[in-house]
Amino acid sequence: MKTNLNPETDHHASRDAIDAILASEEDLIPSSGFLAAMMERVREEAATPKPIPFPWLRALPGIVLIAAAFGWLGFELVHAVEANPQEFSVMRWHVTVAAATRPDLGPIVWVALALGVAMISWLLSRRIAGGSGLL
């Protein structure tokens, strides 16, 4: 037995009955099948293909594209708010978004935006999954 505690300076270091009890505990012997079960698990692990890492490199153009799209949208919104602040309020957020687009083309813009987002997600997922890739 060894201890790094100094009995001269630390009264906790004195070896008392609690130390004796806790230090004298008998050790368990692993069950006879432990080694075999363990190696079986390791072989299974070894046979399992490694998880496919996320293809950051392939995803990067898509991520940049999305970030740029959101950036552009934010920029346009800020511009629209600055140009016409009385039209924008927290309570009228739907008006806010609509005002960022041209009012007369409102529905068409929304449909086009939805289609665009759907297209981008479809292309991005194909690219990440390693499909034929239109990008």
Next chain:
Amino acid sequence: MRTAAGMRATMSAGEDLADVERVLAGDVQAFEGIVRRWQGPMVNMAWRYCRDRSRAEEMAQEAFVRAWRGLAGWRRESSFSTWLFALAANVFRSELHRFPAVNVPLEDVAEPAEPAMQHEGLARQQGEDSVRRAVLALPYRYREPVVLFYFHEMDVAAVASTMGLPDGTVKARLARGRDLLRKRFPHLKGKSTPLPGPAPGSKKEVLQ
């Protein structure tokens, strides 16, 4: 004085290194040597964390699997055993966070019965079991240092490297944990008992 566990660790260091190199070169079977050498300490360490034999084996198995997966991450700065114990402590800690071991508050741990009331040997055995169970009832931040302190044969530096904490922090938590135990079992306080070595024919050879 060097502990038996320490001597074992030194003696097996070369074998561990050789086995690790073989495993990293693609020889799955070489991991068996590592498991064979360390299964005893790992199961015992897990047992001290949860006091449930079957769960201890499951936790030790999980630790070995994590070691298998992370073998390339052992940077040889510390000994293989230090790395393995630190990894195992992390595994056991997170396992016990997910599914805590059933334990009771420290004040509810039964007092050891009076020896006169029962057969002396049985009473002593029950008293010792109460003290060991009380360790699991300690608050977690004090429990782990106490568990590892006696597992590592009272080597504070080994506890510190297993937990990844400075020696001073370990000593402080250890002192607090042992204080709590002494308060719970005041009749054991100050009772100086020579620390026994492994009894002849005991199961202690697993760590040696």
